[in-house]
Structure formats: structure tokens, C-alpha cells
Amino acid sequence: MDFIQSIILAIIEGLTEYLPISSTAHMIFASSYYGIQEDDFVKLFQVSIQFGAILAVVALYWKKFFDFSRLGFYVKLACAVVPALVLGYIFDDMIDAALGDPIPIAIVLILGGIVLLFIDNFFKNPEIVKEEDITIQKAVTIGFWQCLAMMPGTSRAAASIIGGMQQKLTRETAAEFSFFLAVPTMAAVTVYSVFVKTYHQTGLKGYELLTQNSENLKMFLVGNVIAFIVAIIAIKGFIGIIKKYGFQPWGWYRIIAGAALLAYFTIYK
Template identity: 80%
Template structure:
């Protein structure tokens, strides 16, 4: 992976991680376009730079994350992340297989866009307006909704926001809780990807941290995380403003248009 490719992928991660458009899909499309998607380090890079995006949420909501008097907040996040941890481990290999083909991911991107166009028609009259009013049961239910994002192209943000709205959260409260839930979820994914997951052919698997130590890989990893952190802060602030004013329809149309364009591109180039 070239230096400029790492920068572009990191910018895409920062822009899309917390938007309901699937950061994974966008990074896979980009790396597939450059012809580097099968590179083991590229696969690690796409997951590990999510750490920078995680820190963006912690930086923006630091009062909430470091208010240790609010034990219930941490309990809710811990309970909500359990479904993703269990299912993520069980489905690790099938997920890896799906990540290799951008065509079904583009199709899922389009389907998710159609859902976002009409989602607010299904979940009306919310009763939960802030995180403090979310029960542990509601948090766990949202955690199960988040697991839908294990299908590449779905979007972790979209799945957890829809889950929040199904649990009677306002769209703003659902979006914020999705941000909070991303921290333990993506931290676990990053740690697993770096220290436990193997990359490469079955007879020559290399742990993620060993890949980071090769040549300029560590430099790309550090730069990628810094860029993802900065861009994610901007994206989060912009996203909240847009959903307050316009709801989810702009993101629905975006997913449909981009998904259709990418589907046409990859089908044409595969033929």
C-alpha cells in the first residue's frame, strides 16, 4: 500500500465510521479500486485505523466517558457490546469471505439506503430523549441490532441507530448512543485484529502486530489513526446537525446512488 493510498483510506474511515453509510464498504471499494484489497496489511489497516475514530468520540464526549460516578453508563455499554463480541468471534471466517467481493456489498449498500428513506415512518412518537433514560434492556436490544452490521455494507452506525429508534429513542438520542456503543465495540475489534487474528494463507498466518512491525507499516498505521481521528471529529459534528434538520433521507439517497454506481463499476470490470 502506497502512502497516498493509506491517507485516502484513513480519510474515508474518519468520514464514514459514524455515518449510516458503511465505512467498511467504502474502504473495501477504495482498496479494490487500487487493487490492494487482498494484501494482509491492508485488511489489518482498514480495521486498526478505527481506533483513531474511536478516540474522536471519547474526545468529543469526554465528560460522559470520564464521569466515573455514573456507573450505570458503563454497565449499559458493557451489556450492549456483548452480542457483537460473541457473534463477531463465531462469524469471523464467513465475514472475511464476504469482505473479498465488493458486488454483494454494493447491493447491501443500496438496500440499506432504501430502508433509511422510510425508517422514520415506522418508528414514530419516541419516548427516550437522552442516554440516562435508556434501560439496560434497551441497551442490550440495541446491541443485538448492531450485529446486523456484520454483513459488510450494512453499517454499524445505521444498524444501531435503527435499533435505538425501534426502542423508542429519538433519532438524536439513537445517534449519540450509537457513538457511545462504537467505543467498546470497535476497541474490541481493533485489539482482536492486532493481537489475536491471523492474516495471510492458512499455512503462513501472521498476527496483526507482526504485520505492523514490517517496513513502513507502523508509520502508515500511526498516520492513518491520526487522520481518522481528526476527520471523524468533523464528521460526527456534521452528522448530528444534518439528522436534526433533515433526518436520514439524505444518507438513504447517498447509499442508493453510490451503491448503484459502484455495483455498475465492479460488475462491468468483473465481466
């Protein structure tokens, strides 16, 4: 992976991480299209640039994240992230293996798109319009919904937003809680990938891969800055679109993108 390719992946991460369209599917397609070899550093890079996307949410909602008088906010996020931490650790190797086969990912992208076409009709009578009204039980339930995204192509954002709507949250509130929940979830994944996980090809830890040479470290730093900036734009745009149009535009996008990926990987690969 060269420097330009790392910038492209960072832009894709920032654009897609908080949208219900699967950042993983887009990363896989981009990597294949540009001929990026999936070595240990590339795997680490694709996960570690989530740190920039995390900071985008913290920057946009800094009043919530730094209002230490609201202990309940932190408790809800801590409880909601537990299912993903436990199941993610248990199924880490299986998830890595699933990432190697793009065909099922494209199919899941299409199926998820079909769900989004009708999701606004499934949950017509939301009751919760403020994060303060989300109970710990509801937060944990949304956390379990988020675990559906362990199947690549599902989209963490889509799974947690649908979970929120199933728990009677309005679509705007469900989307915002999905953003909040992403922070501890992706922070934990990033810390695990950088400091704990040993990568199979090289036998190195993530931080050893990052500091292996100056080019790796430069791509990591620049990638996170780009993901941060692009994610801020994407989050603002997403909230505006779902308020006006709901989830149908994202459903159609997923179906078209999934079909294109399916055709690409079956015909040209």
C-alpha cells in the same frame, strides 16, 4: 499499498465510520479503484485505523466517558457490546469471506438506503431523549441490532441507530448512543485484530505485521491520526444533518453509491 493510499483509506474511515453509509463498502471501492492489493497488512490496516475513530468519540464526549460516578453508563455499554463480541468471534471467517465479494455488498448498500428513506416514518413517537433513560434491556437489544452490520455493506452505525429508534429513542439520542456503543465494539475488534488474530497469508499476528518494517508502523500511526481528525468533523456534521433533515439524505446517498458500485463491479470488473 503505498503511503498516499493509506492516507486516502484513513480519510474514508474517518468520514464514514459513524455515518449510516457503510465504511466497509467505501473501503472496498477505494481499494479496488486504486488497485490496492488486499494482503494481510491492508486487512489489518483497514481495521486498526478504527482506533483513531474511537478516540474521536471519546474526545467529543469526554465528560461522559470520564465521569466515573455514572456507573450505569459503563454497564449499559458493556452489556450492549456482548452480542457483537460473541457473534463476531464466531463468524469471523465468514465475515472475511463476505468481504471478498463486492456485488452483495453493493446490493445491501442499496437496500439499506431504501430503509433509511422511510425510517423516520416508521418510528414517529420517540419517548427517550436522554441516555440516562435507556435501560439495560434496551441497550442489549440495540447491541443485537448492531450485529446486523456483520453483513458488509449494512453499516454498524445504521444498524445501531435503527435499533435505537425501534427502542423509542429520538434519532439524535439513537445516533449518540450508536457513537458510544462504537467505542467498546471497535476497541474490541481492534485489540483482537492487532493482538490475537493470526492472518492467513503470512501466519503473523497483527502487531507483528505492524512492526515488520518502519513503513507499516508509520502508515498505522499517521492513518489513526487522520481518522481521528476526520471523524470528529464527520460526527459533528452528522448530528446537525439528522436534526434538520432526518435520514433521507443518507438513504439517497446509499442508493446512488450502491448503484454506482454495482455498475462498477459488474461492468468494469
